[in-house]
Amino acid sequence: MYKKIDENDINYLRSFLPKERILTGDEISNDYAHDELGGIESLPEVLIYPLSTEEVSEIMRYAYEHDIPVVARGSGTDLVGAAVALHGGIMICTKMMDHILELDENNLTVTVEPGVLLMDLQAYVEEHDFLYPPDPGEKSATIGGNISTNAGGMRAVKYGVTRDYVRGLTVVLPDGRIEQFGSKCVKSSSGYDLKDLIIGSEGTLCIITEAILKIVPLPEQSVSMLLPFPSMEKAIEVVPELIRSKASLTAIEYMSLDTILSAEQFLGKKFPDTNFEAYILLTFDGNDLSQIEKEYTKVADLCLSMGAIDGYFVDTEERKKSVWSARGAFLEAINASTDEMDECDVVVPKSRISDFIKYTHEVSKEVGIRIPSFGHAGDGNLHIYICRDSRPEEEWKDKLNKAFDLLYARAREYGGQVSGEHGIGYAKKEYLKKQLGEDQIELMRNIKKVFDPKNLLNPDKVI
């Protein structure tokens, strides 16, 4: 069905791309065969690093004429096989399209190429006294990847998700045409919302080559507080009360002692406190310290009345470093603690978060497998890891499937969704279908055909 790439194709592509930006065969590192989690493996036949929208357009035009599949990839930090070239073909890596093109202080927007890393964007706008609020844990992901999965992150409690900060996209359609969806405007009621259709579509509808992002004035104050609890049950029971209290929180993260110990071991760095079973990490921000003080006093009192042992400010540079570097390393630390793992990134209504975390403990016992988790307690998005440890293959697959079936079924029952921010990719397609039903998947398939009638862009992903 798809054309295999031959010398003629390579020669054509080399006619407008210099040698160092187009790799073939053994020149392609095996890193490009898989994503950060691994498990789904396939190398592209050609790997290209374009520099511009026009180059991407030219590549797509050629691929479209010759029925060559194309996968766009940023840093490859995803966990569901979304950025793997299942059918070979061309991989477009955006990492050289990493320029911040404009900071528009009059419209509060920043215009970027898709290969800009989240950490570089955050640092850049903060230097200019602005904040780009979406804050996924993986700071070395690209903005293009963040948009393609509608990444959420820790500050979603207050600020929302990536979708809420994308004002406009320049994209290349599968046949090479260049279009702009959205604009710098704040409002729009001008035809169907193609921009939001692209956000979260995991590179299956078109390739994002430029994005206009909304920024906000940098809050002058940001305060974090770590609260230890004698048990995870006690810790997570606080979360719905925090939400009901209407306190203005920026982030509500939860973490268990075993996850913290994994991170300590992985990083070789001490966490400020490892005497208790469970921790809640809260962040507040704003311009007025006295207002923030009011908020955190109210919140700390509530937590203490519900079983928190203490409340530490994460205020010294050392403490900030040790807490946030641990938080940033949880995924890798858990991964290092097991031969293999798979993840479940469900999101449930905020009101069901504590029920769902408790349920992961039940599943762990019932299936007989280790299931550490951490995540965004304040917005209902959990990161749950099923750990193989050193089980033999067959037992692992069996237990993994059992655990997944239970977890996704419970998420559906709670009115949840398959993925809060990691996406569907290749690994979660079956669960998406169970969640949405054949009718909605069929609508999505037909929308895919509208954009990509030859099914060339990231085929076999999402739907």
Add this chain to the structure above:
Amino acid sequence: MYKKIDENDINYLRSFLPKERILTGDEISNDYAHDELGGIESLPEVLIYPLSTEEVSEIMRYAYEHDIPVVARGSGTDLVGAAVALHGGIMICTKMMDHILELDENNLTVTVEPGVLLMDLQAYVEEHDFLYPPDPGEKSATIGGNISTNAGGMRAVKYGVTRDYVRGLTVVLPDGRIEQFGSKCVKSSSGYDLKDLIIGSEGTLCIITEAILKIVPLPEQSVSMLLPFPSMEKAIEVVPELIRSKASLTAIEYMSLDTILSAEQFLGKKFPDTNFEAYILLTFDGNDLSQIEKEYTKVADLCLSMGAIDGYFVDTEERKKSVWSARGAFLEAINASTDEMDECDVVVPKSRISDFIKYTHEVSKEVGIRIPSFGHAGDGNLHIYICRDSRPEEEWKDKLNKAFDLLYARAREYGGQVSGEHGIGYAKKEYLKKQLGEDQIELMRNIKKVFDPKNLLNPDKVI
């Protein structure tokens, strides 16, 4: 192409709908032939008031089988002919589906039927100490209509638009199937974003029968301030400075003396001040009055330094009433001042708002026609009215087209969009096409076909 409705159809529909909820022929008031602006006129053959999703589904299933066009309508307050049954057929009026189904304080959502009026929703949640932030001027519009046009309103500067407050939708597809897009969850990366595709699609893809809306804790304080300026030029020059100042403003509205005088005459009520050419109305909200005071002092100083004559608090009940009732009556007041009018609801990047308002004055002079305007200076969304006054038909059409061509061309040049919040409907299709180009319109047409292969839902609208 479409089937004309006959006795058999009526008999079938009456088999499950009581007589008082299905009207035909002369029973249908002429109000249902047009929207609030008028100009585009056509009556449906049958007018139905359903009570439930299931009834809508049953009507659609029948219409689909028999090729009968269907238009959904709320309060009919739109201005672009979106809710007019151009091809006759069935009109589904949602006004009896006006129940607030659930207030979920744990998830900060309210679930409503589409016929709930904006003013009723706002009052209901405020009684419960919450705020539904979108605040379009037309409070008697339905929520279904607000969602269908992605209505924006005055508080968009701080809070965003309707889209930002829709978490989930229950919809009926053209063939009668019922689907839910989205959920109570805060985050999602679970397949294509069908929910956002429906928002702003003006009833052309499916019929919304239920919506889960996000609400926020009601700010304890809200303060408005009216600032008179010696000229509109002076007034609007302040706007980009306000945005650059990073002041936390909830609303920035502008209004000219002639619009205020029209409203005074229309309402028979005095505005607090009519001594100056132009006014800016600012709103601030939050929980901490001292913080708000800091903000408005900073902002008032900035405005005074840039030519504001004064700054009045809109604080007494009487003053609030006179200012906000005038603001709410601008559209009707301008309409009452002329034999006929048409409107242009462009949105431009915030940085171009003052240039664009100045340009409307140039166009007025150049074309020789009265063009009052008012609107959301803080988010770039203008409401511009081309007034026929008592011109003969031919001259009016000629001048109207000239003015529209100039205004929309300039909006395009500024990176603006055809409509900020009123939608495209029937009246603005030509300008949408000029704005987006044939390729994007073709993508939209093909998406329409995915949902509505028989082109039965609100045909000939948007695209």
